[in-house]
Amino acid sequence: MNQLIITGASSGIGRAIAARFLADGWRVLNLSRRPCPEPGVENLSVDLESPASLETLAESLPGRIDGEGRTCLVHNASIMRADRIDALPDVDLRAVLELNLLAPNRLNQRILPRMGAGSSVIYIGSTLSEKAVPGVASYVIAKHALVGMMRATCQDLAGRGIHTCLICPGFTDTEQLRALIGDNPETLAAISGMNAFDRLIAPAEIASAVAFAAEAPMLNGSVIHANLGQRER
Numbered sequence: 240m241n242q243l244i245i246t247g248a249s250s251g252i253g254r255a256i257a258a259r260f261l262a263d264g265w266r267v268l269n270l271s272r273r274p275c276p277e278p279g280v281e282n283l284s285v286d287l288e289s290p291a292s293l294e295t296l297a298e299s300l301p302g303r304i305d306g307e308g309r310t311c312l313v314h315n316a317s318i319m320r321a322d323r324i325d326a327l328p329d330v331d332l333r334a335v336l337e338l339n340l341l342a343p344n345r346l347n348q349r350i351l352p353r354m355g356a357g358s359s360v361i362y363i364g365s366t367l368s369e370k371a372v373p374g375v376a377s378y379v380i381a382k383h384a385l386v387g388m389m390r391a392t393c394q395d396l397a398g399r400g401i402h403t404c405l406i407c408p409g410f411t412d413t414e415q416l417r418a419l420i421g422d423n424p425e426t427l428a429a430i431s432g433m434n435a436f437d438r439l440i441a442p443a444e445i446a447s448a449v450a451f452a453a454e455a456p457m458l459n460g461s462v463i464h465a466n467l468g469q470r471e472r
C-alpha cells in the first residue's frame with residue numbers, strides 16, 4: 240500500500256495533506272507532538288525540536304514503515320518566530336534549525352533506505368524561501384536552507400527513481416496564520432490583498448499541490464510557488 244509519512248499533520252496544511260492522501264487511498268503516518276484529528280491517520284508522538292525525542296522515535300519508526308508500496312515523505316512541521324538578525328541568540332536559532340532542517344535530515348537518514356522507486360520527498364517551504372521580510376530572521380534562514388536541501392536531495396538521489404520538490408505556500412488560512420493575525424480585520428485584509436486573488440489560500444489547495452507533486456517525477460528539483468500570485472509593489 241502507498242504511504243504518506245508527514246511531519247506536523249496535527250493542524251493546518253499538514254492536516255489537510257493527511258486528509259487528502261487518506262481520501263486518495265494512502266496509508267498516513269503523522270509525526271508531531273499532538274495527534275492528527277483525521278480518523279484513520281496513524282500517529283507517532285515526537286517533539287521534532289528535541290534530538291532526544293527524535294532518537295526515541297528512531298527506535299519505533301522502522302517497524303511502522305511499509306517497505307512495499309510507494310512512500311511520499313513530506314517535511315511540513317515548522318513554526319514562525321518573531322526575531323531579528325541583530326537580536327538572534329544562538330540558542331533560539333539552533334532550536335529553529337533543529338525543527339526545520341536537522342529533523343528533516345534525521346528523518347531522511349531513517350526513511351530513505353526504505354523508499355523504493357516511485358517514492359517522493361516533498362519539502363514545504365514558503366514565499367520566504369526566496370525573499371526576506373523584516374522580523375522573522377530565523378524562519379527566513381531556515382526556509383531558504385530548505386531550497387538547498389531539496390536541490391541536494393534531487394542530485395544525490397538521481398537514478399533511484401525518487402523525486403523531490405519544494406512547495407512554497409503563500410498566506411494560507413491555518414492556525415499559525417490566524418495566531419499571527421489575531422482578530423484584526425484590517426490585518427486580514429492587508430494580508431489577503433498581497434496576492435492577485437485578494438484572499439487567503441485554503442489548506443486543501445496546498446494539499447492538492449502536494450498530491451499532484453507526489454505523482455509527478457517531472458517536477459524533480461523544482462521550487463513550486465503556490466501563492467495565488469504575489470502582487471509586486
Ligand SMILES: NC(=O)c1ccc[n+]([C@@H]2O[C@H](COP(=O)([O-])OP(=O)(O)OC[C@H]3O[C@@H](n4cnc5c(N)ncnc54)[C@H](OP(=O)(O)O)[C@@H]3O)[C@@H](O)[C@H]2O)c1
Nearest residue numbers: 247249250251252271272273286287316317410411413415
Ligand atoms: N500558513 C501559512 O500561511 C504558511 C505560509 C507559508 C508556508 N507555510 C508552511 O506550511 C507548513 C505548515 O504550516 P501551518 O500554517 O499549517 O502551521 P500550523 O497550523 O501551526 O501547523 C504546524 C505543524 O507543525 C507541527 N510542529 C511544530 N513544532 C513542532 C515540534 N517541535 N515537533 C513536532 N511537530 C511540530 C505542529 O504539530 P504539534 O504542535 O502537534 O507538534 C503542527 O502540526 C510550515 O512549514 C509553514 O512554514 C505556511
